[in-house]
Amino acid sequence: xxxxxxxxxxxxxxxxxxxxxxxAGQKTAIISTGQNALHFFSGSFESIKEPSQRIVELFAExxxxxxxxxxxxxLPLGTFKESALALEDVDIFPTPKFARKVLIVNFSGYxxxxxxxxxxxxxxxxxxxRLRFLSLPELETLQQSPSEMRSVQIAxxxxxxxxxxxxxxxxxxxxxxxxxxxxxxxxxxxxxPGRIRQGIPAHVVFAGTLxxxxxxxxxxxxxxxxxxxxxxxxxxxxxxxxxxTHEGVVHSVATRNLDNHYIEAANFILSTGGYFxxxxxxxxxxxxxxxxxxxxxxxxxxxxxxxxTFKEDQPxxxxxxxxxxxxxxxxxxxxxxxxxxxxxxxxxxxxxxxFAAGQCIKTALFAADQILKK
Amino acid sequence: MNANExxxxxxGGGITGAGTQRDCAMRGLRTLLIERSDIATGATGRNHxxxxxxARYAVNDPESAQECIRENMILRRIASHCIDETDxxxxxxxxxxxxxxxxFVDACRNAGISAEIIDPDLARxxxxxxxxxxxxxxxxxDGSVDPFRLCAANMLDAKMHGGQxxxxxxxxxxxxxxxxxxxxxxxxxQTGEExxxxxxxxxxxxxxxxxxxxxxxxxxxxxxxAKGALLIFAHRVNNLVINRCRKPSNADILVPGDTVCIIGxxxxxxxxxxxxxxxxxxxxxxxxxxxxxxxxxxxxxxRILRAYAGVRPLVSADDDPTGRNISRGIVCLDHETRDGxxxxxxxxxxxxxTYRLMxxxxxxxxxxxxxxxxxxxxxxxxxxxSEEQSYEAVAQKIWESPTTAQKAAAARMGTRAARIRxxxxxxxxxxxxxxxxxxxxxxxxxxxxEVSTLTDLRxxxxxxxxxCQGEFCACRAAGLLVKAHGCVERERADxxxxxxxxxxxxxxxxxxxxxxxxxxxxxxxxxxxxx
Numbered sequence: 051x052x053x054x055x056x057x058x059x060x061x062x063x064x065x066x067x068x069x070x071x072x073x074a075g076q077k078t079a080i081i082s083t084g085q086n087a088l089h090f091f092s093g094s095f096e097s098i099k100e101p102s103q104r105i106v107e108l109f110a111e112x113x114x115x116x117x118x119x120x121x122x123x124x125l126p127l128g129t130f131k132e133s134a135l136a137l138e139d140v141d142i143f144p145t146p147k148f149a150r151k152v153l154i155v156n157f158s159g160y161x162x163x164x165x166x167x168x169x170x171x172x173x174x175x176x177x178x179x180r181l182r183f184l185s186l187p188e189l190e191t192l193q194q195s196p197s198e199m200r201s202v203q204i205a206x207x208x209x210x211x212x213x214x215x216x217x218x219x220x221x222x223x224x225x226x227x228x229x230x231x232x233x234x235x236x237x238x239x240x241x242x243p244g245r246i247r248q249g250i251p252a253h254v255v256f257a258g259t260l261x262x263x264x265x266x267x268x269x270x271x272x273x274x275x276x277x278x279x280x281x282x283x284x285x286x287x288x289x290x291x292x293x294x295t296h297e298g299v300v301h302s303v304a305t306r307n308l309d310n311h312y313i314e315a316a317n318f319i320l321s322t323g324g325y326f327x328x329x330x331x332x333x334x335x336x337x338x339x340x341x342x343x344x345x346x347x348x349x350x351x352x353x354x355x356x357x358x359t360f361k362e363d364q365p366x367x368x369x370x371x372x373x374x375x376x377x378x379x380x381x382x383x384x385x386x387x388x389x390x391x392x393x394x395x396x397x398x399x400x401x402x403x404x405f406a407a408g409q410c411i412k413t414a415l416f417a418a419d420q421i422l423k424k
Numbered sequence: 425m426n427a428n429e430x431x432x433x434x435x436g437g438g439i440t441g442a443g444t445q446r447d448c449a450m451r452g453l454r455t456l457l458i459e460r461s462d463i464a465t466g467a468t469g470r471n472h473x474x475x476x477x478x479a480r481y482a483v484n485d486p487e488s489a490q491e492c493i494r495e496n497m498i499l500r501r502i503a504s505h506c507i508d509e510t511d512x513x514x515x516x517x518x519x520x521x522x523x524x525x526x527x528f529v530d531a532c533r534n535a536g537i538s539a540e541i542i543d544p545d546l547a548r549x550x551x552x553x554x555x556x557x558x559x560x561x562x563x564x565x566d567g568s569v570d571p572f573r574l575c576a577a578n579m580l581d582a583k584m585h586g587g588q589x590x591x592x593x594x595x596x597x598x599x600x601x602x603x604x605x606x607x608x609x610x611x612x613x614q615t616g617e618e619x620x621x622x623x624x625x626x627x628x629x630x631x632x633x634x635x636x637x638x639x640x641x642x643x644x645x646x647x648x649x650a651k652g653a654l655l656i657f658a659h660r661v662n663n664l665v666i667n668r669c670r671k672p673s674n675a676d677i678l679v680p681g682d683t684v685c686i687i688g689x690x691x692x693x694x695x696x697x698x699x700x701x702x703x704x705x706x707x708x709x710x711x712x713x714x715x716x717x718x719x720x721x722x723x724x725x726x727r728i729l730r731a732y733a734g735v736r737p738l739v740s741a742d743d744d745p746t747g748r749n750i751s752r753g754i755v756c757l758d759h760e761t762r763d764g765x766x767x768x769x770x771x772x773x774x775x776x777x778t779y780r781l782m783x784x785x786x787x788x789x790x791x792x793x794x795x796x797x798x799x800x801x802x803x804x805x806x807x808x809x810s811e812e813q814s815y816e817a818v819a820q821k822i823w824e825s826p827t828t829a830q831k832a833a834a835a836r837m838g839t840r841a842a843r844i845r846x847x848x849x850x851x852x853x854x855x856x857x858x859x860x861x862x863x864x865x866x867x868x869x870x871x872x873x874e875v876s877t878l879t880d881l882r883x884x885x886x887x888x889x890x891x892c893q894g895e896f897c898a899c900r901a902a903g904l905l906v907k908a909h910g911c912v913e914r915e916r917a918d919x920x921x922x923x924x925x926x927x928x929x930x931x932x933x934x935x936x937x938x939x940x941x942x943x944x945x946x947x948x949x950x951x952x953x954x955x
Contacts, residue, residue: 090944092952125954127899127916159850161863161900164953170912196829196854196862260896261948325943332935334710352706356934360927361920361955364946366939406951 052314053079059321061086063393063410065273070418072280079283085327091266093140094133097404112276126258128171137265139243139256146175149228158183160199162260163232182222205237205264212242216249228253290341300389317421321393329395337369345372345380347397370397390417429622430456436629438468442578443783449585451798460594462880464575466631470734472679475567476777482531489535491778498803504810505838506574512566512665515558520670525560539564551664553720566665568681572883577807598641605767625790628770631737643763646740653708654688658727661685666719675715687716704731704932727937730929739773756785809838829860843868856897858890870908878922893926895945
């Protein structure tokens with residue numbers, strides 16, 4: 051099998067790079083283990099402060115609607131954080147006080163939505179809050195099993211019965227000018243958040259829940275559909291087990307499922323993520339990149355990996371693969387000319403790319419552009 | 425009589441204090457227990473959780489060995505829901521002296537401990553995780569004990585006998601009249617409230633911190649803090665306790681407990697000032713893993729869940745200020761005869777295993793002072809929850825066809841699990857999926873077991889003790905605590921404390937899957953939830 055570009059890692063980074071390259075006429079493949087950070091995506095690209103037509107369009111073509119409006123967004127524990135670019139159903143307000151009176155609605159028996167923390171946070175901003183719980187018979191089946199009342203399971207039900215939520219909320223609503231609901235809408239039917247907003251005569255805010263993130267998984271589904279529609283080959287549930295590199299050039303990789311076939315390509319992008327998705331692995335002595343054995347920036351003294359205070363910045367989270375200014379991966383100090391590093395596997399301090407989801411977007415586009423420039 | 429007057433005040437909410445309160449309360453005394461933090465926060469909750477057969481002490485300390493086996497048999501009867509009757513092996517490895525085995529077995533038998541030499545092949549079959557190179561094995565009646573559960577059950581029984589408990593309350597001074605202790609000044613560390621309590625007798629049951637309390641009362645008790653570090657592995661690798669059959673040394677006991685197993689321990693003298701801040705060093709981690717793998721080789725590739733350390737309350741003998749002659753036995757000091765200070769008793773030394781005996785000795789001393797003649801019953805009457813011997817039977821009685829979560833609850837709560845059967849499906853919802861802890865069980869703990877923080881809740885229910893280390897359950901449980909206590913601000917800080925406390929035990933072993941989990945937790949709380 052031969053491709054123009056093979057992308058290892060199918061999260062936000064890999065998918066955006068793949069879409070960009072497919073759009074430019076390349077033949078690409080994405081190899082994905084299936085675990086990625088979109089499963090706990092907040093819905094906002096924090097580090098992107100400036101409007102970017104290119105990014106908004108790229109997402110829009112996949113059916114993922116973003117909005118750009120610098121301000122603050124509401125977090126699940128009732129605090130606010132600066133944001134500018136976010137998914138359409140993730141509100142960004144000019145100031146934290148987004149309403150006078152707020153009705154916070156949760157589903158009875160759902161523990162992953164933190165109503166009392168939200169109410170406390172909103173009241174601190176001078177808003178009056180009222181908490182109400184909905185008991186929908188449609189959710190009773192989930193409650194038969196003690197571990198089914200989770201975001202994605204509820205979202206699957208909500209795709210069918212969201213209109214009932216609208217009706218119930220309309221009954222509950224008194225003089226509130228805003229309603230806060232858990233982010234469990236629009237998993238498959240992406241029109242649902244918008245239609246809920248239309249149906250309720252108050253401003254509707256969807257606030258985050260414990261992962262899995264419904265907006266994150268929706269984004270993943272849409273990007274993957276778009277990539278496949280463009281003709282990309284998405285190898286799901288597979289992982290690279292060997293790579294063949296010769297004189298600074300990567301020739302091919304072999305995967306667990308296609309062990310006998312070498313997947314060859316002119317260029318490769320490594321976007322396997324951090325520790326969580328096993329882009330980086332660690333043992334008591336070192337931090338490693340397992341696919342190519344690339345150079346990793348980390349501290350040799352393990353005591354310097356951590357800050358003993360949980361809430362402080364943790365040095366280990368900045369470790370990652372070394373790359374030159376054009377994102378060529380470094381191995382034994384030398385750049386591999388056709389292997390690009392993108393996303394959260396990238397090590398070191400690279401402020402030009404931002405951080406978190408913002409870094410994923412920027413490095414994905416940068417790496418794809420480098421390949422297309424060749 | 426004034427509401428702040430009692431027959432006896434017990435300082436220290438470890439197992440010794442809780443056990444002493446239970447014994448005193450069962451003998452009809454009006455008791456108050458004061459603890460500056462939560463129950464089982466000192467050495468009680470920071471050891472192996474080994475239900476010693478006594479075999480470990482048989483050769484060098486026959487007296488301790490005899491105490492252990494007697495208490496071992498008693499705890500099986502009175503604390504069945506806190507105990508796992510696993511049995512244990514003492515294995516001889518090729519580098520150990522096989523001749524020691526006979527000395528060991530003879531000493532065990534002299535102490536009344538059943539010790540049976542078994543064929544290495546049989547040992548490998550009985551315990552598949554054991555080092556297959558072993559050349560000798562002896563089977564003894566070791567087991568494991570959940571110290572948190574044991575402590576909570578003692579406190580609960582004391583309360584059921586009229587006892588009162590003030591947690592998160594520290595003693596700031598003693599009320600002294602002449603040569604007599606009349607009571608204590610206290611301060612609630614959460615509310616700042618200051619209250620005086622009065623009793624003719626006060627018991628100092630503060631473990632290593634007893635030195636400080638004694639000082640405050642004006643007497644000297646010389647403690648010799650010895651730190652012990654341990655590691656918790658994320659799986660229950662072994663089903664039998666595995667010990668080395670040699671002179672007791674570092675990291676030579678592997679204890680299975682609930683869903684995990686624990687290797688330990690080290691022993692390092694530390695200055696008294698460091699007792700509150702003991703931490704596990706990288707060298708200790710390396711030693712524990714290396715030595716642990718000699719007992720069960722699979723430990724070298726098993727995920728480590730946490731590292732922690734405790735401080736043994738060793739006491740120096742009165743006539744030996746240098747500390748060379750350190751006793752591991754039980755020490756009960758009547759400060760009236762020892763120092764001329766009336767109304768004050770110190771109970772210290774000893775082991776988790778012998779807490780009941782320590783409590784009996786202390787209570788006998790209290791009763792002598794008060795002129796109360798009532799026999800100790802703690803060896804005969806089961807703790808609340810332990811009225812049945814098997815948790816399967818308990819679960820069956822309550823639910824007919826119990827789920828695994830209900831069985832887990834029955835194992836943790838014993839017969840008290842009947843309280844969480846409400847018929848409301850919403851109470852069955854799981855808050856902690858690793859340890860299968862339901863809403864109902866958490867409500868029951870908040871209701872009866874003096875829970876004010878998430879960490880308190882963890883000690884009583886295992887919420888957050890599993891493989892995710894509180895990643896998901898912490899904020900779910902925080903929601904329930906807000907409902908119970910009604911203060912979001914306090915709960916926000918509590919959630920932070922809980923995560924900090926989890927991280928403290930994670931970062932010393934922060935690599936591999938532990939680091940993966942930690943990264944995930946950092947992301948979820950900082951970037952997603954916005955703590």
